[in-house]
Amino acid sequence: MTAAAIALEGVTVAYGERLVLRDVDLAIGRGELVAVIGPNGAGKSTLLRAATGLVAPAAGRILVDGEPVRGLDRAAVARRIAVVPQVAALPFSARVEEVVALGRVPHEDPIRGPRPSDRAAVAAAIERVGLGHLLGRDARELSQGERQLVLVGVAVAQAAATMLLDEPTIHLDLRHQVQTMELLADLNERDGTTTVAVLHDLALAAAFFPRLVLVADGRVVADGAPAWVLAPERIRDVFGVDPALVRLPAPV
């Protein structure tokens, strides 16, 4: 059996006194397409931060490709896991291709800088994500949907087998939400990118992700197919809303 891309084993994370994750067990297999859902403050973002070793667990352990994340240096983690942040701010103006090129930072020679292979990877990422029409533009002057694409482009240029996304659709209108989801599905299907996305929109999660992980109050309370995870009684319990308000797509 090959090791999971990411495995959390009995992970507990505390910020001060507050337990944000409690005894979480979660294995993400290679090539999976997983959405993490749950109410605000449930610990979804912390789950991602723990998976990349940004926060150290108070208990339990985290494995990336079967290796403890604590034993890997940041660059080694970055070559395995790319993270698309919720927001990114640029202090200086930068062209789209310059931003995408930042994805090569973990691969570059620290002294000599990018090699031809790095430049090729940037060009490939630009083509793969469909950023060609944005080249030369100042990344700070793009629309929200275009920014999201650029950030995904950075992650694609990073060429990591696993991509984590923290609420990639939060600022997007419906068309760009769907466009982003389709891009993720395509990257997963054609390139085999293991993808874990934190999502708020349950309908979007159910439509595009074959596996949902429902997190509430720091625990994984359900993990499986959308139809099962999003059972009406669970939506009522976890989100505290009438399940009739959540319109889910018919099971595929």
Next chain:
Amino acid sequence: MTTPTTTRAPALGGLPLAVRVRPRTRAWRLAVVGIAVAVAACILGIVLGTVTVPVADTLAVLVDHLVPGATSSVSATTDAIVWDLRVPRVLTALVVGTALAVAGATFQGLLRNPLADPYVLGTASGAALGAAIAVLVPVRFAIVGFGLVQVLAFAGALLAVTAVYRLSRIGGLSPLTSLLLTGYAVGSLLAAGLAMAMYLSGAALRTIFGFLLGGFEASSWERLAGVLPLIAIGTVLIAVRARSLNALLLGEESAMHLGVDVRRERTILLALASLVTAAAVTVSGLIGFVGLVVPHVVRLIVGPNARAVIPLSALWGANLMLLSDLVARLLGDVPVGVVTAAIGAPFFLVVLRSARAGYEL
């Protein structure tokens, strides 16, 4: 694995691409022009001055000192003016400009703040206060040219920038505003410290006043030799960490995800930028705005890539300082800080206007 049945977005179509290569040629052009300007500014700086020395005599002095065995009939006075005053002064302006611009580029990238520079952050004032305290301390020691002045200037710079950095991270203000306000507050405190040092100084008043005023009048080979290695090594060590500065463009957390140990790199880069700032301040005193202006202009031309921004800032920082000192001398030896402030302060306001609060991507 289920696939969504909706149509693919047009963005996935794989447009035929002529991916534009980053205009690295611009960086090379800026470098070539920069070197030409530096050579011209050095020559002008050595030829021009309050005492008129014929160009032929100036050249003869340089040949005397640079070509082994050459001797000419130039008078000892002329020789002293050219070789002991002007050449060290020009070279000091060159390394100080380099140091301040590199420190400014580093602070701006590290703190992700377009308004950061050694002057605004209080680093330079911290160094000046440290140097002033060293002047007041009656004990003297020196190891291979690095004396108490350099050590305390470095300590002062490091303390000041650390204090500003830490204080600016608490409180609810935007990072841009809080860094400026803390820099102002810490800077005011350091200015008070400098005033106190001057009050206590007695015979050393002129030396301490020299730190405050800023300039290259007191340049000498000896003082240059004391800081040149520090600035050269510091600049190289910063330049080879360009990768970390690049990763920080997207934010500290993103930099971590791009494989940079942000905490370690921040410590190293703050220390190196403080080191080159302190070294510069010990020979030239406080000269503002070079560290602010130069990196911005360089970025405007070659983009934000630190691999190009750091070396080009070094080169053009040297140029701006050489030319400012030249202008200062031609205006009748006004303090060079007056010239850099006349260029830099309006520039600061322009950057402030254009710096958007969130600068979100």
